Amino acid sequence: MTAIRRTNQRLKGWSGWMLLVIALVGVVSVSTARDRGPQTQQERIESIAARLACPTCDGESVEVSRAPAAVAIRNEIARQVATGLSSDDQIIASIEQSYGGQVLLVPRADGLDALVWVLPVTAAVLALASLAVAFRRWRRQSDAYPEPTDADRELVAEALVRRRHGEGDGGDGT
Amino acid sequence: MAALGVGVVIVALLWILVQAEPGDSTSADSPLLGRPAPAVLSTTTDDQPFDLGRRKGSWVLLNFFNSTCVPCVREHPELVEFHARQVGSPDPVELYTVIWDDREASVEAWFEVNGGDWPRVRDPDGAVGVAFGVARVPESWIIDPNGFVRLRILGEVTADFLDERLLGLRTPS
Numbered sequence: 001m002t003a004i005r006r007t008n009q010r011l012k013g014w015s016g017w018m019l020l021v022i023a024l025v026g027v028v029s030v031s032t033a034r035d036r037g038p039q040t041q042q043e044r045i046e047s048i049a050a051r052l053a054c055p056t057c058d059g060e061s062v063e064v065s066r067a068p069a070a071v072a073i074r075n076e077i078a079r080q081v082a083t084g085l086s087s088d089d090q091i092i093a094s095i096e097q098s099y100g101g102q103v104l105l106v107p108r109a110d111g112l113d114a115l116v117w118v119l120p121v122t123a124a125v126l127a128l129a130s131l132a133v134a135f136r137r138w139r140r141q142s143d144a145y146p147e148p149t150d151a152d153r154e155l156v157a158e159a160l161v162r163r164r165h166g167e168g169d170g171g172d173g174t
Numbered sequence: 175m176a177a178l179g180v181g182v183v184i185v186a187l188l189w190i191l192v193q194a195e196p197g198d199s200t201s202a203d204s205p206l207l208g209r210p211a212p213a214v215l216s217t218t219t220d221d222q223p224f225d226l227g228r229r230k231g232s233w234v235l236l237n238f239f240n241s242t243c244v245p246c247v248r249e250h251p252e253l254v255e256f257h258a259r260q261v262g263s264p265d266p267v268e269l270y271t272v273i274w275d276d277r278e279a280s281v282e283a284w285f286e287v288n289g290g291d292w293p294r295v296r297d298p299d300g301a302v303g304v305a306f307g308v309a310r311v312p313e314s315w316i317i318d319p320n321g322f323v324r325l326r327i328l329g330e331v332t333a334d335f336l337d338e339r340l341l342g343l344r345t346p347s
Contacts, residue, residue, distance in 0.1 A: 055309035056310055068275035068300070069300075069303070069308065071275075071300065072300025072301070072308075073304055075300050075301065075304075076300070076304040079301065098206065098212070098304060098306060099205075099307040122179070126178075130179075
């Protein structure tokens with residue numbers, strides 16, 4: 001009985017959750033580290049094109065779209081990649097300068113766009129804070145019950161014996 | 175605590191919705207407006223060099239065109255009329271058609287039949303279109319004599335509309 005209670009307390013405590021968070025961060029870090037980025041010019045073109053939205057189609061990237069505007073943007077990316085003078089971000093910035101911010105599939109982290117990043121983090125922090133409050137409340141409720149004494153245990157054992165005898169006699173077991 | 179968080183998120187989302195501009199397909203907004211026009215180097219279909227930077231000193235109208243696009247075909251007589259009005263004007267606007275996602279031969283054949291003796295600018299890989307952020311045609315751009323982008327027009331234009339807008343742009347406010 002005490003062991004079960006201890007297990008429950010451990011689960012409701014911070015350590016288990018902290019281990020889970022550490023494991024998740026570890027998995028994400030390893031997966032990110034394994035992505036070595038584009039290796040060839042073609043891969044670089046595709047990687048940049050995948051970060052841009054086709055200006056005339058809904059939900060398609062420049063990489064996959066066959067719309068004339070998307071094809072023209074892919075050509076422009078290829079031209080800039082071939083010159084080797086601009087970084088990926090600079091190429092994307094040059095396209096954004098012509099088409100505006102709506103051409104970005106991944107919003108920037110400044111201005112109003114920053115809300116896209118800030119809101120989920122805020123929601124996560126609020127959720128964690130709510131969990132912390134809930135855990136504390138559960139622990140307080142659990143501490144309100146004292147440890148069972150020997151007298152309590154004897155009482156339970158006697159009740160069990162009575163119940164077993166009652167069942168054996170064909171009683172209703174109450 | 176949780177209720178406060180949800181409330182904050184809802185208020186933030188409502189604020190974004192209120193601040194958002196309506197999605198109007200005819201909007202002529204562009205990050206290029208008021209800025210120097212993109213550097214455009216190409217050639218015309220009569221093999222003359224075209225350098226937009228060297229057009230400074232004149233008002234320039236760039237019209238992105240495709241001979242299979244119905245609105246482009248529909249607006250063409252208006253451009254012919256607009257171009258005719260520039261002849262004899264003290265400060266004529268230079269009109270250029272930029273071939274957008276079309277074969278040069280098709281455009282030349284189309285102009286041969288339907289008129290229009292202003293230069294056609296080649297854009298085989300779409301670089302000019304991308305420099306101006308063109309997504310659909312017809313689309314027209316007005317560049318002032320200092321080389322600054324002054325107006326973007328999505329969709330069909332008329333000669334009167336162009337005259338009116340140019341008059342407004344030429345008149346100092």
